[in-house]
Amino acid sequence: MKISELLTGALLILSVAANAATPSAYIDVRLVTSSSDSDLSTYQFRxxxxxxxxxxxxxxxxxxxxxxVPLSDEDSGSPHSLNSKSAHKSLYLSYTLVTPPSSDEYLCNESEGDSDYLNASGNSNVFDSQSGLSGMEGRFILVPRGHCTFEAKARSAQRLGAKGVIIRNTLDSRYGLKDESIGDAGISNIRWPKPRQDYECEPKAADKFGFRAEVDINRFRFEPGYKHSHNNPLLTGTDVEEGNLCMLDDPKGFQAHCPTQRCLLTGKKIGDDKMEACCAFDTLVRMSSDGDDDGDSIPAHEEEAVTIPALFLSMERGDELYDLVLDTSNNSGGTTLQYISIVPYERWYPDAHFSSFMLWALAVFAVWISCHQSANEFRSSWKTISSAIQEGVLIFQRGGTGPTRDRADTDDTVDLADDIHLEISNDDDLELTEQSGATTSSSDPASSLNSTTNGGEANADFVGSPTNGESNEARRIEATRQQPPPRPVDLQSQSTNADVQRREILSFHSVVFMVAVVAFIFILFFFRLKSAVMILWGLGGAYVLKIVLFSPLLTELLPKLSDRVQGKLSVVVYKNYTIFDMITAIAGLSIALAWIAVGLSHVQPMNNFYYWFIQDVMAVCYAILIISGVNVSSMMVPSVLLFVAFFYDVFYVFIAPLLLGTSSGGSESSAVSHCEKYPDDSECRGALAPLPFVLAFPFLNDYRGGYSSISLVDVILPGLLISFTARYDAARALVKKIARVTIIPNNAVEEADAATSDDSKGLQRHLTTLKSALFKGYFGPLTLAYALGLGTFIVVSTTMSQPALLYLAPICLMAIFFLGLKRRELSELWKGPSSLRKANKLISVASRVPSMREEQTRAASGNLAETTSVA
Structure with missing residues (x-):
């Protein structure tokens, strides 16, 4: 390979492999003066x-x-300095700082094939012929950037015996040769720095970075390339006497708009004697691996691993440190020796992030509240039915003429009411279909949230209790005396048309869903539609905030308002939309639009509390709306969906990289670097924001920034399975209560409720209730399984990046399969429990209660009027 090709390729790699970075380490610089009497170490700077x-x-x-406070500065007043803490002395060691061998100024001879530092005898210009030592052993080497990759420099330093390498940024590393074989071709053979990546000419605003000057080209040397020893001083500094040609015409403008105090020649000639020079960027970079692009023929997986620390300095601080090293070496002589000693250490960061626990708790809460609300219609139906029973509107009795069959009353066994019939007073044309009008149980998440859950299936309050000392039986007899004979309804019918506004998913929906996800991801990244997705997500968030959050909250507030205010809120302003609807819609839209504005105006909006807090609120609302709006009638469909998603993740993580290879991510790194320099550019707004369909929580007290996140898909897909268990448990509880209400005795409703409650009191009662909620049925255990799977994922993700469903899918599926086998209910769960079908019918019955109550009231009024007329 030609040297010119190697240089060109190496510099291209540097432009990709160097990522903009925040300071991640400190170096305390100390001046050591050693004499025959003593050694004096003085702190200089950090x-x-x-x-x-x-x-x-x-x-x-x-x-x-x-x-x-600097770690080794004894004058800082800190009681924790190295001299005060012996433990620190043994941990934070000091090292002598030296420059590379004069024969290999850039430590690039090995990558260029001119040296082999594994063979000391073949490199007499570096290694001592007697001792075989390089003189770099146990020291840190200060190396200029350029001519080869960062990793190649660090590997050469390691082979020389160094304890670490510090690479300093330089002006000359931004130049290169187009073709070194041409010889002395002057300016025409120079490869110049890149605009907006290496320098900025014109600031976009009065207070922004950037400066342009016209300098005398005859003052510079290009023989055959950029001669850094001569040219760099002409482009560095703020003192005219020091020779910075950039500030000759406008010294104040240069100092105001070029804080790096350095310029780069752009290669653009102005006339015969002038060339454009612009202010150079001087940012820290995180040096990345070079892979197989280090210039040698050894494959990357066979290369010697770099085991010593490698640090990067900016031009300003690197030049300052380099000059200090040269000065100390020049001042050494006689009986006095001076050298630079450094104490390198990492910047402090937390070992564990509180945000990981918060994200875990938030995701578990999102799953729990979404699945709990999906079963709310069963709990609210029992409230309505129990009230109707006490009022005599509904009557339950055993069907058939045979003997009564005993029913189990244990927690693990439920009588499914095979021989129970439902009699409805004064209903000549009962149709078990969705009814328009008065409905007490709706799949609308707003109404679901608005209804009272009262802590679980077994402890619901019942409205319409007997008053004035009148017993339930007396009220029932009086009610039935005034009504036509009730008409029985068979709960064993296979019809499930009580499904209200829900959408039942089938097995083929699982495949369709995964295909849609893959297509969406491809379209999103191929067409770069991240901003469009953010806007659409925000507008959808306005709707879910209205439906799931603001409408229920305002509904709860209504009873506390005056009748006049309530009347105004119910006024229709447009078609069927009331002022109540307008208020909730405006509230949701205002919050969502503000979220969109923050996301599109910040490079990293996750640093803004409002942005990530509202994103999480909207994500939870989305989960509630989606899970509550889907009807899962068996465990087969969500199980198949989880199986498909699991194997897709296995393919994506373990198989796809083997088939397609891995991407270096260079373009993304360049984009991040650009946006840190130009945060006001339109393409940088929201560039570092997470995709909106995630739950996210920022890292706190961590200079590195970042955030923990989990995809909403990892909430919804397991949530569909857990939602099925929540609905199944609630349906069983509802049918179990109805099964106990037969040929109603006195206080039968209260007895049915008491049969499912615990008689213990105080703390023991609460512990028993909590234990029952967590370990009885399926909803509690599956929620615990989800929490366990998510916790495992978060722990593993601290060391490697993997999808959450790799852990969530198998743990949740194993939990429900194990419980189903143990309880001998797996077949019923897979096909679809009959108790769900019966409970769906009871939902339909509950939706008819308001209209039946009105009919009863009218009939009672008619009977009373007839009795009065006869009298």
Whole structure:
């Protein structure tokens, strides 16, 4: 390979592999003066640095207090300095800082094939012929950037025996040769720096970064390439006397708009004697691995791993440190020796993030509340039915003429009321279909949230209790005396047309869903529709906030308002929309539009509390709306869906990389670097925001930023299975209560409720109730299984990146299969429990109660009027 091709390729790799970074390490610089009498170490200053992502080792992590106070500065007043804490001395070691061998200034000879530092005898210009040592053993090497990759420099330093390498940014690393074989071709053979990546000429605003100057080209040397020793001083500094040609015409403008104090020649000639020069960027970068692009023929997987720390310095601090090293070496002589000693250490960061626990709790809560609300119609139906029973509107009795069959009253066994008939007073044309009008149980999440759950299936309050000391039996006899004979309804019918506004999913929907997800992801990233998705998600969020949050909250508030205010809120302003609807819609839309504005105006909106808080609220509302709006009548469909999703993740994580290879992510890294330099650019707004369909929680007290997130798909897909168990448990409880109400004795409704409650009192009662909720039935155990699977995923994700469904799917499926086999109900769960069909009919019956109550009232009024007339 030609040297020019190697140089060009290496510099291209550097432009991709160097990611913009925040300071992740510190270097305390100390001046050591050694004489025959004593050694004096004096703290000089602290430098910020960025770590690489290819080094196998890192400096020791500093204690938290060292974030504010340098670790080794005895004059800082800190009682925790190295001299005060012997434990620190053994952990935070100091190292002598040296420059590379003069024969290999950039540590690139090995990558260029000119040296082999594994063979000391073949490199006499570096290694001592007697001792076989390079003189770099146990030290840190300060190396300039350029000519080869970061990893190649670090590997060469390691082979020289160094304990670490510090790479400093330089102006000359931004230049290169188009073709080194041409020889002395002057300016025509120079590969110039890139605009907006390496420099900025014109600031977009008065207070922004950027400066442009016209400099005398005859003052520079290009023989055959960019001569850094001569040219760099002409483009560096703020003092005219020091020779910075950029600030000759406008020194104030240069100092105001070029804080890096350095310029880069752009290659654009102006006339015969002038060339454009612009202000250079000087940012820290996180150095990445070079893979197989290091210039040698050794495959990346066979390369010697870099095990020493590798740190990166900006031009300003790197030049400052380099000049100090040169000065100390020049001042050494006689009996006095001076050298630079450094104490490198990582910037403090938390070992564990509180946000991970918060994300776990938020996701578990989202699953629990969504699935709990999906079964709310069964609980509210018992309230309505129990009230109707006490009023004599509904009568339950045994069917058939044979002997009464005993029913089990244990928690694990439920009589499914095979021989129970339902009699409805004064109903000549009962149709078990969805009824328009008065309905007490709706699948609308707003009404579901508005209805009272009262802590579970077994402890619901019952409205319409007897008053004035009148017993249930007396009220029933009086009611039935005035009504036509009730008409029985067979609960064993196979019809399930009580399904109100729900959408039942089938097995083929699972395949369709996964195909749609893959297609959506492809379209999203191929056409770069992230901003459009954010806007659509926000507008949809306005609707879910209205339906799931604001409508129920305002409904709860209505009884506390005056009749006049309630009347105004019910006024229709447009078609069927009332002022109540308008208020809730405006509230949801205002919050959603503000969320969109923050997301599209910030490079990293996750740093804004409003953005991530509202995103999580909307995500939970989406989960409630979706899970509550889907009718899962058996465990087969959600199980198939989880199986498909699980194997898709297995293919995506383990098989696809083998078939398609992995991406270096260079374009994304370049985009991040660009947006950190130009946060106001339109393409950078929301560039670092997570995709909106996730639950996210930012890392707190962590300089690295970032956030924990889990996809809403990882909530909804397991949620469909858990929703089925919640509905099944609630349906069983409803049918169990109805089964106990036969040929109604006195206080039968209260007895049916008491049969499912615990008689213990105080703390023991609450513990028993909690134990029953968590371990009885299926909903509690499946929720615990989800929490366990999600916790496992969060722990594993601290060390590797994997999809959550790799853990959620098998744990949830194993939990329900195990419980189904143990309770001998797996076949029924897979095909669809009959108790769900019966409970669906009872929902339909409950929806008819208001109209039947009105008919009873009219009939009673008619009987009373007839009795009065006869009298």
């Amino acid at each position: 430098i910020e640095a960025a770590e690489s992502d290819f080094a196998g080792a890192a400096p020791p992590k500093a204690p938290r207090w060292a974030t504010e």
